[in-house]
Amino acid sequence: MTREKRAQKVSFQYLDPSLPPNHPCHHYISVMSVDYKSVLWNKQKKYYDIILWGLIFLWFISVFIFQYVMHEDMTIETMIIRTTAVTAFFLLHLILMIGPLSRLNKHFMPLLYNRRHLGVSMFLIAAVHGIFSIIQFHTLGDTNALLSLFISNKNYLTISDFPFQTLGFFALIILFVMAATSHDFWLKNLTPEIWKALHMGVYVAYGLIVLHVLLGALQYESHPVYFVALVLGFVAIAGSHLWAGLLENRKLRNIESPSADGYYKVAEVKDLEESCGTSIFVNGENIAVFKNDGKVSAVSNICKHQMGPLGEGKVIDGCITCPWHGYQYIPENGQSPPPFQEKLATYDVKVIGEEIWVHPRPRPEGTFVEPAIISNGKE
Amino acid sequence: MTTTLSILLIIAAMYMVLGNVFSILFLWKGLDKVDPGTKDSGIIFKLLLYPGMTIFWPFFLTKWKFDS
Numbered sequence A: 001m002t003r004e005k006r007a008q009k010v011s012f013q014y015l016d017p018s019l020p021p022n023h024p025c026h027h028y029i030s031v032m033s034v035d036y037k038s039v040l041w042n043k044q045k046k047y048y049d050i051i052l053w054g055l056i057f058l059w060f061i062s063v064f065i066f067q068y069v070m071h072e073d074m075t076i077e078t079m080i081i082r083t084t085a086v087t088a089f090f091l092l093h094l095i096l097m098i099g100p101l102s103r104l105n106k107h108f109m110p111l112l113y114n115r116r117h118l119g120v121s122m123f124l125i126a127a128v129h130g131i132f133s134i135i136q137f138h139t140l141g142d143t144n145a146l147l148s149l150f151i152s153n154k155n156y157l158t159i160s161d162f163p164f165q166t167l168g169f170f171a172l173i174i175l176f177v178m179a180a181t182s183h184d185f186w187l188k189n190l191t192p193e194i195w196k197a198l199h200m201g202v203y204v205a206y207g208l209i210v211l212h213v214l215l216g217a218l219q220y221e222s223h224p225v226y227f228v229a230l231v232l233g234f235v236a237i238a239g240s241h242l243w244a245g246l247l248e249n250r251k252l253r254n255i256e257s258p259s260a261d262g263y264y265k266v267a268e269v270k271d272l273e274e275s276c277g278t279s280i281f282v283n284g285e286n287i288a289v290f291k292n293d294g295k296v297s298a299v300s301n302i303c304k305h306q307m308g309p310l311g312e313g314k315v316i317d318g319c320i321t322c323p324w325h326g327y328q329y330i331p332e333n334g335q336s337p338p339p340f341q342e343k344l345a346t347y348d349v350k351v352i353g354e355e356i357w358v359h360p361r362p363r364p365e366g367t368f369v370e371p372a373i374i375s376n377g378k379e
Numbered sequence B: 001m002t003t004t005l006s007i008l009l010i011i012a013a014m015y016m017v018l019g020n021v022f023s024i025l026f027l028w029k030g031l032d033k034v035d036p037g038t039k040d041s042g043i044i045f046k047l048l049l050y051p052g053m054t055i056f057w058p059f060f061l062t063k064w065k066f067d068s
């Protein structure tokens, strides 16, 4: 997209005839986009990208120097192979932990916005490692390099001499497929279900790489620090996932039984910060509840874009704003402000005294539901 | 094992060659027919889709065929 076009898009405003003239949603369309591009390349993202690549570069240089100091006789190819390997593996840990960490603590949220760029960066670095390894170890003979990768060492039944490079190869293929389909175009065209399944492949890739390292480098690097680092990495990933899962489970168990008319208690009014939300999972419904401007509304917790957790987002300028990529919805009817057409299911809410209650029966997507008024304790 | 692997590699290579040919044609001529949201998209956007298209090209081949 040309610069002129992008500028046009950012300053784009649209007056929605169905909203009162001074409703703030009129002016906040620039965050979202009708086509594919602007969501990916807003200014904030560029800023994150610059920091991300700066940090990767610093890390890269440090590992490089560290290797040089430790093994002065190492060739430059080997140094590149090892530095890219360690960098990519480290980034993979980060990627796998961002999800649970941002569920545990909102401060990690900005990383979540940028996870896709992190993933593509990681793939590119891993690809350099793979390609350099293949050049270094498999292009010297007459055999085709890829064939050589699989047959130059046929000890598939051993542990100490297993052809570990093949495991790295399959991991790299998975990372390639994920990086190549990270764009929203693929989410839409391959359908969100297939896309999500495809991107769960990151866990398979992680498993393969752990084996790649265990059966490869760790078979001849006898220093325990490598093994300890590998185990610590695994503990950090598994631990953060378990922890976040447990917390969510506890939240589920605390749900009280419904009132006579089928409403469930969500939270105390005072526990919800102004313009913030929370979520509740009842009767198979994942519901986000927001408090804004003295009113409470409830919509589906699942963003129409990529199923982001809306309840963890905020109400910005009167619109529920998804924490992942900034899709917006009007609280009362779950609709994205025009020209966008996304619609969320809405739910009936009421405020009884100091408590917020929600009915887990979804209204058809985009249905207006009267928000509950917070009575300041004076029922 | 070597023969089996060689055959598999040749099949994979053919899939990739066809994928590249298809991707060039499709991104050039067919993309906005299959997904109207990509109308007026630039060359950089198409280059971004290129690698994925070389993997999932059979899927878009059927879509393109049925749409036109």
Ligand code: HEM
Residues within 6 Å of the ligand: A078, A081, A082, A085, A086, A088, A089, A092, A126, A127, A129, A130, A131, A133, A134, A137, A165, A166, A167, A168, A169, A170, A171, A172, A175, A209, A212, A213, A216, A217
């Ligand atoms: C075609 C694919 C791949 C090939 C041929 C390959 C090959 C190798 C080789 C030969 C080594 C030993 C290097 C040495 O100790 O000098 C190695 C180590 C390693 N590889 Fe890979 N690899 C591939 C993919 C990957 C991927 C996708 C990752 C993911 C991040 C990865 C991560 C690692 C790590 C962490 C090490 C240990 C680094 C070290 O020795 O300090 N590899 N790989």
Ligand code: FES
Residues within 6 Å of the ligand: A303, A304, A305, A306, A307, A308, A309, A322, A323, A324, A325, A326, A327
């Ligand atoms: S904006 Fe992308 S998931 Fe909500």
